[in-house]
Amino acid sequence: MTTVLDVQDVTKVYGAGDTAVHALRGIRLTVDEGDYVAIMGASGSGKSTLMNILGCLDVPTGGRYLLDGLDVGALDDRRLAVLRNRRIGFVFQSFNLIPRMSALANVELPLAYGGVKAPERRRRALAALAQVGLADRVGHEPNELSGGQQQRIAVARALVTSPALLLADEPTGNLDTRSTEDVLGVLDRLSADGRTIVLITHEDDVAARAKRVIRLVDGRVVEDRRAAPVAGPPPGPAEAEVRNR
Template identity: 85%
Template sequence: MTPGHPVLDVQALTKVYGHGDTAVHALRGVSLRVERGDYVAIMGASGSGKSTLMNIIGCLDVPTGGRYLLDGTDVGALDERRLSILRNRRIGFIFQSFNLIPRMSALANVELPLAYGGIRPAERRRRAQAALRQVGLADRMDHEPNELSGGQQQRVAVARALVTAPALLLADEPTGNLDTRSTADVLAILDQLSLSGRTIVLITHEDEVAARAKRVIRLVDGEIIEDRRQSRVDGPPPAASLAGGVR
């Protein structure tokens, strides 16, 4: 991590799909800064531009115009190889559909980003085990995804996102496929991670999920129409389970 820099610094981003009369302006000059330790929910209806913004923040797409710095690094100045390294080391992704590898244990799934990063097997295992303990799955490490509930699968995905100690956790509708109980469990983990100082950007269309964040950004037609701090109605649970963390 780069002390002194915001984790995200997005400056006048535009994104245009197509040309001429058929051009679609998905983002229209979006600017925002996310400081270290912030917990931000980005909201918007279908077609608002929130998915486009998420893809650019996650270094999965490039803007048509504007500038994006991730943890002090100008993303637009990187070639594909360096961009891939940045994405693997600085961003932890949590997807709605979990994106776990079938026929691989929870532990092996969590180790994957470290394997891509060239971490030695013993260290990979140690860090993956610590991440799974952190999300309450110490007794499920050897289970494959089809042996886990939806909520447990999403917790494996959270552990995988954490294991590289990224600058940013980027969660795309992380509770969209979960029942009420599992949703509460996953949101409680995000609360705890926020309390421990993690920087989280959460994409959601659900007011109840956004209410857990410290800050809500609302997009309409590719523009930010609201950016507000909010007070939590219910205080987040204690962070005792994060003692030691993942390093």
């Protein structure tokens, strides 16, 4: 089994001197291919900082971070852009779709930056949209869609490049119960297909859907619990409900 994520003693400090904030105080973490990890923690626990570092949007103050065996700290701007494009799919809490662009164009965007030709791009974008169950909404702009639909489009955008890792930063944080179920259902299916997923949440019922739950407190890992084997399917909604009871 290959290791997708290898985080070695990563620290992150904001500011300097007396006002320095230690967001991460030495995180050690490995994630294998096909795993579905939920990172939990109260606000200020450093989970978002960790997510940004994992997504190559931010750089750690100390430690090493290997993605697919590649040391991210050693890469320059251009290579980082390629890495973000090919290896990582990022889903944000606030969807972050580009306004005034159709759902299809939004999903095509990563492929456009990856240099994929137009017909191929369209085919793959349509396939990704079908995967999240929005094949009938391709022509709609983000402001014409519900929050749940927007987030599913964001998921489609994240997985259209077939990335090694799907990162989701509180993907259900801005959604109602039904939409949350829609999005979690999509993630379950992706996990069942063998996609590696790392998700941040502070809701127990969301974390219960993952195969593994990691709890962060004050920038340190305090709990790392496996709920289901890496190779098997994710627990799913029924089992998650049982577990939460």
